[in-house]
Amino acid sequence: xxxxxxxxxxxxxxxxxxxxxxxxxxxxxxxxxxxxxxxxxxxxxxxxxxxxxxxxxxxxxxxxxxxxxxxxxxxxxxxxxxxxxxxxxxxxxxxxxxxxxxxxxxxxxxxxxxxxxxxxxxxxxxxxxxxxxxxxxxxxxxxxxxxxxxxxxxxxxxxxxxxxxxxxxxxxxxxxxxxxxxxxxxxxxxxxxxxxxxxxxxxxxxxxxxxxxxxxxxxxxxxxxxxxxxxxxxxxxxxxxxxxxxxxxxxxxxxxxxxxxxxxxxxxxxxxxxxxxxxxxxxxxxxxxxxxxxxxxxxxxxxxxxxxxxxxxxxxxxxxxxxxxxxxxxxxxxxxxxxxxxxxxxxxxxxxxxxxxxxxxxxxxxxxxxxxxxxxxxxxxxxxxxxxxxxxxxxxxxxxxxxx
Amino acid sequence: xxxxxxxxxxxxxxxxxxxxxxxxxxxxxxxxxxxxxxxxxxxxxxxxxxxxxxxxxxxxxxxxxxxxxxxxxxxxxxxxxxxxxxxxxxxxxxxxxxxxxxxxxxxxxxxxxxxxxxxxxxxxxxxxxxxxxxxxxxxxxxxxxxxxxxxxxxxxxxxxxxxxxxxxxxxxxxxxxxxxxxxxxxxxxxxxxxxxxxxxxxxxxxxxxxxxxxxxxxxxxxxxxxxxxxxxxxxxxxxxxxxxxxxxxxxxxxxxxxxxxxxxxxxxxxxxxxxxxxxxxxxxxxxxxxxxxxxxxxxxxxxxxxxxxxxxxxxxxxxxxxxxxxxxxxxxxxxxxxxxxxxxxxxxxxxxxxxxxxxxxxxxxxx
Ligand SMILES: [Zn+2]
Numbered sequence: 001x002x003x004x005x006x007x008x009x010x011x012x013x014x015x016x017x018x019x020x021x022x023x024x025x026x027x028x029x030x031x032x033x034x035x036x037x038x039x040x041x042x043x044x045x046x047x048x049x050x051x052x053x054x055x056x057x058x059x060x061x062x063x064x065x066x067x068x069x070x071x072x073x074x075x076x077x078x079x080x081x082x083x084x085x086x087x088x089x090x091x092x093x094x095x096x097x098x099x100x101x102x103x104x105x106x107x108x109x110x111x112x113x114x115x116x117x118x119x120x121x122x123x124x125x126x127x128x129x130x131x132x133x134x135x136x137x138x139x140x141x142x143x144x145x146x147x148x149x150x151x152x153x154x155x156x157x158x159x160x161x162x163x164x165x166x167x168x169x170x171x172x173x174x175x176x177x178x179x180x181x182x183x184x185x186x187x188x189x190x191x192x193x194x195x196x197x198x199x200x201x202x203x204x205x206x207x208x209x210x211x212x213x214x215x216x217x218x219x220x221x222x223x224x225x226x227x228x229x230x231x232x233x234x235x236x237x238x239x240x241x242x243x244x245x246x247x248x249x250x251x252x253x254x255x256x257x258x259x260x261x262x263x264x265x266x267x268x269x270x271x272x273x274x275x276x277x278x279x280x281x282x283x284x285x286x287x288x289x290x291x292x293x294x295x296x297x298x299x300x301x302x303x304x305x306x307x308x309x310x311x312x313x314x315x316x317x318x319x320x321x322x323x324x325x326x327x328x329x330x331x332x333x334x335x336x337x338x339x340x341x342x343x344x345x346x347x348x349x350x351x352x353x354x355x356x357x358x359x360x361x362x363x364x365x366x367x368x369x370x371x372x373x374x375x376x377x378x379x380x381x382x383x384x385x386x387x388x389x390x391x392x393x394x395x396x397x398x399x400x401x402x403x404x
Numbered sequence: 405x406x407x408x409x410x411x412x413x414x415x416x417x418x419x420x421x422x423x424x425x426x427x428x429x430x431x432x433x434x435x436x437x438x439x440x441x442x443x444x445x446x447x448x449x450x451x452x453x454x455x456x457x458x459x460x461x462x463x464x465x466x467x468x469x470x471x472x473x474x475x476x477x478x479x480x481x482x483x484x485x486x487x488x489x490x491x492x493x494x495x496x497x498x499x500x501x502x503x504x505x506x507x508x509x510x511x512x513x514x515x516x517x518x519x520x521x522x523x524x525x526x527x528x529x530x531x532x533x534x535x536x537x538x539x540x541x542x543x544x545x546x547x548x549x550x551x552x553x554x555x556x557x558x559x560x561x562x563x564x565x566x567x568x569x570x571x572x573x574x575x576x577x578x579x580x581x582x583x584x585x586x587x588x589x590x591x592x593x594x595x596x597x598x599x600x601x602x603x604x605x606x607x608x609x610x611x612x613x614x615x616x617x618x619x620x621x622x623x624x625x626x627x628x629x630x631x632x633x634x635x636x637x638x639x640x641x642x643x644x645x646x647x648x649x650x651x652x653x654x655x656x657x658x659x660x661x662x663x664x665x666x667x668x669x670x671x672x673x674x675x676x677x678x679x680x681x682x683x684x685x686x687x688x689x690x691x692x693x694x695x696x697x698x699x700x701x702x703x704x705x706x707x708x709x710x711x712x713x714x715x716x717x718x719x720x721x722x723x724x725x726x727x728x729x730x731x732x733x734x735x736x737x738x739x740x741x742x743x744x745x746x747x748x749x750x751x752x753x754x755x756x757x758x759x760x761x762x763x764x765x766x767x768x769x770x771x
Contacts, residue, residue, distance in 0.1 A: 141477075
């Protein structure tokens with residue numbers, strides 16, 4: 001066996017596109033319940049298209065399992081969120097604010113209520129985040145050997161709350177510390193077969209990755225200072241816009257560089273090392289091109305839909321008012337056409353974003369990963385199966401699953 | 405024996421699920437074609453052809469990852485599409501284990517959500533309704549009333565109008581004063597008539613009592629309107645609408661979770677509909693009726709007027725048709741009619757609640 005292994009992604013756009021369309025249609029037909037199976041099938045495809053040393057990964061999760069996990073999570077979340085909402089309702093009545101008559105105090109109360117809600121849900125979000133990763137690990141195999149993560153979600157929750165709190169009160173200065181230690185917490189509890197991963201490195205080494213965030217923030221600070229000291233409003237606005245955009249790009253740069261660093265400092269079984277060379281420019285380029293294409297397709301498609309609908313109404317001899325009153329057969333047919341067209345466009349856009357944004361970025365990520373000391377992989381043996389009942393139900397219920 | 409049942413195994417690999425080493429294999433079908441023989445360096449593994457499945461949604465054209473139903477970890481990779489032909493059961497369903505577990509969890513989840521909506525939410529709502537500040541209750545009522553007006557409108561830009569005929573309003577106020585003369589209300593009543601043909605009336609949090617034009621037109625005597633009025637005041641006094649709004653908010657929280665984005669912006673609308681449609685508990689309805697009898701008695705109106713109203717609406721419209729639940733589809737309607745008649749047995753001093761002129765004005769309040 002060679003000592004170095006290269007990651008490779010060989011998924012194609014077309015099969016994934018149709019897989020998405022097919023599963024999305026099934027999801028609609030089955031009133032949303034099929035979404036668990038849909039996501040599972042997409043994952044199966046993406047996992048199996050990911051290979052290391054020509055051996056592909058396998059995703060062994062099932063839709064049924066995800067559905068079950070969702071049901072379990074619903075039971076718990078329903079009770080928890082029900083109580084939170086009732087208490088908020090009692091305290092702030094935020095749901096029933098009429099924006100036209102709301103006073104300043106009403107708005108303050110509403111904002112407060114939103115933050116309280118977020119804060120109440122936060123532990124669950126973090127819990128869900130850990131559980132989702134654990135589930136995905138437990139259902140991932142390579143060369144028949146399972147990955148896995150320890151059952152330690154609550155430890156993650158309180159650590160994460162602490163780290164994020166520190167990050168918040170230091171205005172983001174300690175963000176690298178949070179990302180490093182949280183990733184370390186998860187990595188140190190991750191296994192491949194009977195071999196454990198470990199996160200090496202130092203959190204301070206992530207600061208270079210922050211540089212563009214600092215530059216962007218610098219622009220904004222200078223802009224605000226200009227406005228405050230010299231009342232140079234135009235210059236201040238320009239600087240703030242530049243700083244803002246710089247920070248958005250800087251955030252992507254940070255995530256990419258942090259991923260590279262953290263991957264390069266992961267160790268499996270004390271002997272096997274990793275390397276990652278994801279490029280920020282590729283990620284941003286893929287994203288921007290993808291957004292532009294999707295934007296163009298959607299504007300063309302929606303315009304076409306509108307024009308066809310309008311012409312249809314005209315040809316069948318209906319006035320616009322008649323179709324508004326919705327009483328005629330033609331109007332109904334037109335409405336059905338509109339709905340079907342609308343759904344078709346939405347499905348296509350969803351599939352496009354998966355195929356021209358998500359998949360290429362995954363491909364770039366996978367292609368940039370190398371494994372060193374791979375000869376030691378042969379010493380690893382299987383770990384026992386992890387039969388968590390809740391799968392990633394909380395993540396599904398809270399809708400934080402992300403693209404895949 | 406070369407050739408007989410032998411399959412091209414170039415590039416194929418077997419993973420025993422124990423160590424991460426792909427072992428080169430030879431592949432052969434047994435003579436009866438029923439068994440796939442996987443020849444490893446040191447042993448031969450036999451998979452029943454009927455038990456071999458392929459991993460679905462597998463990327464890579466022609467490539468297959470095969471598994472055996474009874475072995476959760478072993479895998480056989482083959483890049484040779486012809487191997488698939490020899491194995492006709494690859495895409496058969498393999499019923500997942502643990503259906504019982506699914507049924508159990510699904511049952512538990514449904515029960516829990518039911519318990520949540522039927523027990524926990526009402527309990528909490530009742531507790532909270534007693535503590536909610538009047539100002540908050542009023543804000544809730546204002547917002548809901550606006551929602552109801554736009555929800556019932558034909559045109560979304562033109563909310564349903566309240567009827568503002570000055571003489572009609574004066575008659576309504578006169579009736580209100582008569583009814584509330586003997587009451588000490590915690591909150592001021594706000595009484596409106598909506599220009600809508602529905603035969604109904606409802607109460608909202610914050611002292612709202614709302615009639616539909618349809619109900620006033622359907623009434624044959626002012627006493628009947630007064631009886632309904634008394635009933636709604638009963639709801640206001642016992643804060644049934646607030647309790648109900650809190651319950652709905654809680655239930656919507658639960659349901660919104662289940663259907664995710666489906667609920668979204670419809671929440672407030674849904675709540676508004678629920679409030680018009682309010683099916684309070686039988687106890688709450690009975691209490692509001694009883695309250696109404698007392699109010700009517702004090703206002704020198706025959707309590708049977710409530711029963712008369714019910715009876716006639718029932719005769720004219722059937723139990724449910726055309727009329728929203730609150731009054732007519734109630735299962736104990738006959739009992740309520742009877743109760744109203746019984747309540748009339750005490751000797752009420754009867755005086756007309758409105759004179760003929762005022763009654764005519766009230767009937768024309770929307771003109
Ligand atoms: Zn009632």
